[in-house]
Amino acid sequence: MSFQFATRTKGLRSSAIRDLLKVTEMPNMLSLAGGLPTPDSFPLPDLRREADRLLGEFGPRVVQYSATDGMVELRQWLSQHYTVELQRPVAIDGEIVVTHGSQQALDLLAKILVDPGDVVVSESPAYLGAVQAFELFEPRFEVIPGDEHGMKVELLAEQLAAGLRPKLVYVVPNFHNPSGATLSLERRQLLARLADEYELLIVEDDPYGAIRFAGAELPPVAAFTTRVVHLSTFSKVVAPGFRVGWMIGPPEVMAMVARAKQAADLHTATFPQLLLANIVSQPGWLDAQKARIVPMYRERYHALSTALHHIVGDRIRFHHPEGGMFLWTHVDGVADTKQLLTHAVEHGVAFVPGSAFTIDQTPDSKARLSYSALSPEQLGEAVARLARGLAAYDAAR
């Protein structure tokens, strides 16, 4: 069907990950590709009990329209939580907006801030969902490389000194997707100082921070400057299927965010907000949940990294993450991991090629291996299949 308008894509890119999920639905496929939380981590009995209480005792307001910035019960909990986390008062009104998952926060920020040609600073490799959200508003990406300690903020400092003036700087501080890197304390502090000096807005996206299985917790960038919009979510620490995330930021930015949110979807669904707020507000609940689920991720991380070491050896190298869901690997002797993927899939295992996490999608030797959704036994088998895929790749050269 043709239309009066020329249909265009306005910078829409389909997610390579999303397209890959079609492959991962094949029978008997072991997928290291997705970023799904461990299903065992979901607190189904607690959710069931609280859902029953809400729908039985709380009356019609639990399913009625509600406020654009979020249910007050959830904003109260967030206010308390972040007043501790950031070591300064975070107001219930004006500094918090509840979003339909963290992804929506990225979309809203892009919508209010980014005009075509504006500079957005991002790490490389980059979280693909953020690139997709920003890309629609046609920014110019300025890519700052990272290492195992996160974005090389000292390179950003040089660029700012040379005249770079970004609309926003996007960082994932903990257990980055895909790199697994954690931004060092020194770089967090430097980034905060740069924000103050150059009047920057930092977007600190922290979905994984609660899943730390090694090393010491670090304060968020938002603890060092108020020029931060801090994003997080219940997706990894409770469950993703409720799509409840949030933004904490300066009132002048959050007022614009709230207006964009109203135009985007009126408000985040009422019932999921209340359900999750009531659960996490129970004294000690969140600590107990973390104590229950962090060992699941630690065990899976060990299973994958140990199997790689034993079965593949030095051919696949990676830095050891301190938490999260991903191993970011370098595959020696493979110039384009998309070609390795073809062989891997034939042997029943999938992963995401590194080029999916770059702005320009240049082929590279990287592969993101997720350990979150398979059991330790499955992870061992997945690595055995990957080794066979690698052998087939070599044989085909």
Next chain:
Amino acid sequence: MSFQFATRTKGLRSSAIRDLLKVTEMPNMLSLAGGLPTPDSFPLPDLRREADRLLGEFGPRVVQYSATDGMVELRQWLSQHYTVELQRPVAIDGEIVVTHGSQQALDLLAKILVDPGDVVVSESPAYLGAVQAFELFEPRFEVIPGDEHGMKVELLAEQLAAGLRPKLVYVVPNFHNPSGATLSLERRQLLARLADEYELLIVEDDPYGAIRFAGAELPPVAAFTTRVVHLSTFSKVVAPGFRVGWMIGPPEVMAMVARAKQAADLHTATFPQLLLANIVSQPGWLDAQKARIVPMYRERYHALSTALHHIVGDRIRFHHPEGGMFLWTHVDGVADTKQLLTHAVEHGVAFVPGSAFTIDQTPDSKARLSYSALSPEQLGEAVARLARGLAAYDAAR
């Protein structure tokens, strides 16, 4: 705090309705302003039973990440429902995208279709939420006046013949918000013919269609042409607090919508989709729910219109809607109903002035009175207060 970037609003307007809600939260205020569904209409026992079953028996997938276009259980039901409604097959894959409420559908359509300066055709008065969603992408609105039979499509035909080439034509066919008007069969058919002739895209937004308490049901515009994206929602017929809506449209448009949806929020929350799909899929459930709730709206509509007739008389005139939630009234002798509102609020009743529903917000003599959220007794009292506010307005002249 100042930022490197000049903070702008990119066409964001705050909702006059939303701002008014602050007034309506005052103690003892009777609000005819909001558009909240009748709380008595929510099927809380059914929701409770199904939530318990889902969280108890269905396993972790009910709270896991899910597909961007929506849960297959819900798309199956929508496919069956619209195959009957549109009298042609509607595919489960490719023609349906589940959205976080109908409002998100408007945002996604604007995002993929509207560039600055593009023409968007809208009725006048207009649904404010649609204006807000489109406005962010800076279209030029071409306003077609309406009467009690909806948009004067014959005027649109003249404009098209004269060369108008809109990116999309936005209509609310049933019990329009705010006008209460229902688009006549002849105008639906003419609009469909114009869409085919000029290769237009029609956006048919039908949140209220199920709440018909008088007159005969009419086929949607989408039954007469495939050049329609049809929007609807569970917000009015089940409950709004789950934010589950949907779009049915041509595959080439829906493919773009799905990619924009992925960038916007990955997918609509999993659990609410399954909860509502399982409830409405029970044989006879939706018909029984409509049979239960439509009389509630009919009774409230009668209470408000009768009270206006008895207490205020001919001073406040309106056409009688055949369904929905709103009386769209003309107040004789009041040039700007915003000024009447001030007096009304002092007497304990709120409504929305007509100018809130125009693109340019020019003052007028119109007022939207919602009968959905108050009991029949409260509606009588609200009208008594409105009469006192009107007397005070007159006295102040």
